[in-house]
Amino acid sequence: LLPNMAAMPEPGPSDDESDKEEDQASELGSLISFQNLENVVKHIIRKFKSIEAYNESNEAAMRSLKGEIELRATLTGLEEVISEINQRIDQQHESLYATKEAMTLAESAVEKLKANDAQIEKQLESVIKEKAVQDRMIRETQDALQDKVSLAELNMFEAKFAGYTTKSE
Secondary structure, three states, rough: OHHHHHOOOOOOOOOHHHHHHHHHHHHHHHOHHHHHHHHHHHHHHHHHHHHHHHHHHHHHHHHHHHHHHHHHOOHHHHHHHHHHHHHHHHHHHHHHHHHHHHHHHHHHHHHHHHHHHEEEEEHHHHHHHHHHHHHHHHHHHHHHHHHHHHHHHHHHHHHHHHHOOOOHH
């Protein structure tokens, strides 16, 4: 029985269906095994991890560069600093000029004061000499007056004494 059955056509699917089954079987045969698929996925994951690590290191480098760039002076920032420094320099030049003028005025005032001091010292010397002359004159006048006072006192004394004496004496 069995050998006859093999010769007989099987009741079942028609030729179209058998073609479909053959196509599916050939498609399944062309598929890779689960283990191979797992290895491919692991390989892809490893590649993505290395690419992800590379991207993270690049992002970290970019963040550090961005921070450094932010810390560095920009061109407009430098221009602002330059203009501020130029303003300060101009103010310092004006201050220096004003100080030089003040020094010149102070020096001329010192020279005038020195001249006035010399003139006052000369006047003081002449006043001292004049005072010495006047002091000498006053002393001489006092001496002369004292001499005259002494004579006057003597005359008065004599006059008083003369009043006490008799006419014969």
